[in-house]
Amino acid sequence: MRNNPRSIIAIVPAAGIGSRMGADKPKQYLMLGQQSILAHTLDTLFAHPEIEQVIVALHPQDHYFSQLPQSQHPKLIQVVGGGERADSVLAALDYVYSHHPDAWALVHDAARPCVTLTDISRLIESVDIYPQGAILAAPVRDTMKRSDASGHIVNTVDRTLLWHALTPQFFPASILRRHLSAALAAQAPITDEASAMEWAGVMPGLVSGRVDNIKVTHPDDLQLAVLFMSQQ
Numbered sequence: 224m225r226n227n228p229r230s231i232i233a234i235v236p237a238a239g240i241g242s243r244m245g246a247d248k249p250k251q252y253l254m255l256g257q258q259s260i261l262a263h264t265l266d267t268l269f270a271h272p273e274i275e276q277v278i279v280a281l282h283p284q285d286h287y288f289s290q291l292p293q294s295q296h297p298k299l300i301q302v303v304g305g306g307e308r309a310d311s312v313l314a315a316l317d318y319v320y321s322h323h324p325d326a327w328a329l330v331h332d333a334a335r336p337c338v339t340l341t342d343i344s345r346l347i348e349s350v351d352i353y354p355q356g357a358i359l360a361a362p363v364r365d366t367m368k369r370s371d372a373s374g375h376i377v378n379t380v381d382r383t384l385l386w387h388a389l390t391p392q393f394f395p396a397s398i399l400r401r402h403l404s405a406a407l408a409a410q411a412p413i414t415d416e417a418s419a420m421e422w423a424g425v426m427p428g429l430v431s432g433r434v435d436n437i438k439v440t441h442p443d444d445l446q447l448a449v450l451f452m453s454q455q
């Protein structure tokens with residue numbers, strides 16, 4: 224049991240266009256069973272008892288979201304996302320900073336609909352061990368190769384301490400906002416919240432998460448997500 228309950232606000236970057244999916248709509252609006260990828264993701268975050276609000280960052284021309292029942296949820300706040308995922312997260316962090324400056328931000332990709340309440344709880348509870356913040360991650364299981372530009376193996380990479388970064392990623396919102404904003408201003412390559420914290424010299428914790436918490440990115444990920452959702 225955590226010894227210092229804190230205000231937790233989920234941030235869902237959902238302003239992407241899903242170019243790698245190649246669908247006729249942004250991938251977060253593709254159906255997984257009875258509802259869209261984004262709807263599944265939001266329902267899970269709404270259901271977690273420690274998450275007080277859910278901020279979704281949407282594409283400025285998004286005309287799908289208002290059709291989701293989830294768009295009317297009392298916990299939901301909408302903000303306009305930016306050109307990159309990090310810009311969308313920062314837009315949501317700006318809202319948190321101005322309304323709940325002492326909150327913790329739990330940032331979770333819209334495109335990861337298979338996340339479980341148990342994994343979210345384990346990440347939240349991990350701050351007793353990692354007060355600087357932490358992320359869900361999956362240890363690498365395969366032999367890892369580095370290639371050259373023409374697709375030839377250059378070398379085998381030691382996988383002993385390699386992890387796949389997942390989401391949610393969980394940090395004090397005001398600190399994350401400060402470091403993410405500074406990292407972007409410095410044009411640092413930021414692809415997740417942890418990389419912004421690392422850029423600022425923070426060493427986030429790693430919490431081992433389920434490997435079925437996949438990011439739906441390419442067409443073949445859809446059937447995988449359907450399978451995983453059916454088994455939860």
Ligand SMILES: Nc1ccn([C@@H]2O[C@H](COP(=O)(O)OP(=O)(O)OP(=O)(O)O)[C@@H](O)[C@H]2O)c(=O)n1
Nearest residue numbers: 236237238239240241242243306307311333334
């Ligand atoms: N400017 C952006 C780009 C991405 N995202 C979100 O960040 C998450 C992870 O990004 P990714 O899987 O790369 O989604 P897309 O950017 O939509 O995919 P692609 O790179 O294939 O276009 C997704 O939920 C996506 O909606 C966002 O909020 N704002």
Ligand SMILES: C[C@](O)(CO)[C@H](O)COP(=O)(O)O
Nearest residue numbers: 308332388389390414415438
């Ligand atoms: C945040 C993330 O899902 C962690 O693995 C990943 O970095 C998102 O990368 P993308 O290129 O924006 O999909």
